[in-house]
Amino acid sequence: KIPVIISTDPGIDDAAALGMAFYRPELDVRLITTLHGNVDINKTTANTLKLITFYRQDTPVARGMETPLFQPVVSTDVHGESGMDGYDFPESTHRIVEEHAVEVMRSLLESSDEKITFVSIGPLTNIAMLFLMYPHIKGKIDRIVLMGGSLSGGNVTSAAEFNIWADPHAAKIVFDSGVDMVMIGLDVTLKALIGQEELDPARKRSQAAEMFNATFRHYRDGDMENGVVMHDMCAVTYLTNPEIFHVEPKRITVITEGPAKGMTMEINGEPNIQVATEIDQAAFKAWFAETLERME
Ligand code: BDR
Ligand code: CA
Numbered sequence: 063k064i065p066v067i068i069s070t071d072p073g074i075d076d077a078a079a080l081g082m083a084f085y086r087p088e089l090d091v092r093l094i095t096t097l098h099g100n101v102d103i104n105k106t107t108a109n110t111l112k113l114i115t116f117y118r119q120d121t122p123v124a125r126g127m128e129t130p131l132f133q134p135v136v137s138t139d140v141h142g143e144s145g146m147d148g149y150d151f152p153e154s155t156h157r158i159v160e161e162h163a164v165e166v167m168r169s170l171l172e173s174s175d176e177k178i179t180f181v182s183i184g185p186l187t188n189i190a191m192l193f194l195m196y197p198h199i200k201g202k203i204d205r206i207v208l209m210g211g212s213l214s215g216g217n218v219t220s221a222a223e224f225n226i227w228a229d230p231h232a233a234k235i236v237f238d239s240g241v242d243m244v245m246i247g248l249d250v251t252l253k254a255l256i257g258q259e260e261l262d263p264a265r266k267r268s269q270a271a272e273m274f275n276a277t278f279r280h281y282r283d284g285d286m287e288n289g290v291v292m293h294d295m296c297a298v299t300y301l302t303n304p305e306i307f308h309v310e311p312k313r314i315t316v317i318t319e320g321p322a323k324g325m326t327m328e329i330n331g332e333p334n335i336q337v338a339t340e341i342d343q344a345a346f347k348a349w350f351a352e353t354l355e356r357m358e
Pocket of ligand 1: 223293
């Protein structure tokens with residue numbers, strides 16, 4: 063099994079991605095860290111704890127960075143007031159780990175015999191802070207698979223994708239870190255669509271499918287006919303089934319200031335990241351259906 067640490071800001075598509083990660087037999091989710099992002103950190107953390115209970119898991123959850131490194135918090139309203147609008151989640155019985163996420167990541171990595179993979183589906187502040195405080199820890203990371211960025215235009219501005227825009231300085235630290243990375247950006251995630259057709263067959267049997275059905279409608283005014291974009295889920299899909307994507311090595315720099323703030327820009331030079339440029343849409347839907355089969 064691939065040991066993973068997930069950094070997340072739920073978020074309707076985060077909620078779905080976490081479920082997929084829990085139920086994929088190839089993955090062993092060791093830790094979840096929360097942070098600012100779609101909504102404030104109190105909400106993303108409460109949402110994560112609810113998801114642990116909802117999916118009947120026992121994974122430790124640690125609270126991370128409340129704010130970006132050098133700018134005020136930015137949030138979005140595309141996931142509704144709570145960050146997971148549309149479904150009435152039961153209160154969580156899961157307790158948060160008391161230490162800060164950066165410390166919990168450090169001790170987990172230091173005590174692990176094997177390298178651990180990072181899955182980042184929110185802003186990159188937790189990972190950047192870990193690298194700033196404990197640079198030696200980079201050697202314990204197998205690679206970072208991140209949902210974020212774009213080579214074909216943004217979703218917040220014409221240049222920037224949300225996860226990078228929400229903390230561009232953190233993203234730059236991580237992109238320049240020298241750690242192996244895979245960028246799963248809007249170039250592919252906008253084509254990862256799940257809707258009524260994929261959910262309906264499972265709704266009677268699976269509470270997860272019912273929850274997806276209820277929340278996806280609230281996501282960016284979800285279009286259930288054509289499908290709703292599963293940005294964050296693609297990072298999980300890539301980990302278990304990389305053949306669903308085409309990736310190319312590229313040199314990417316992050317623009318941190320000015321009107322293009324948050325842009326992931328391709329420049330000449332030694333590649334620092336594998337960038338997903340294509341997705342097999344039918345294979346993605348099949349992967350989703352197969353994973354949903356496993357979920358109660
Ligand atoms: C990213 O932004 C968030 O709203 C989603 O959860 C995803 O991580 C897509 O740009
Ligand atoms: Ca997210």
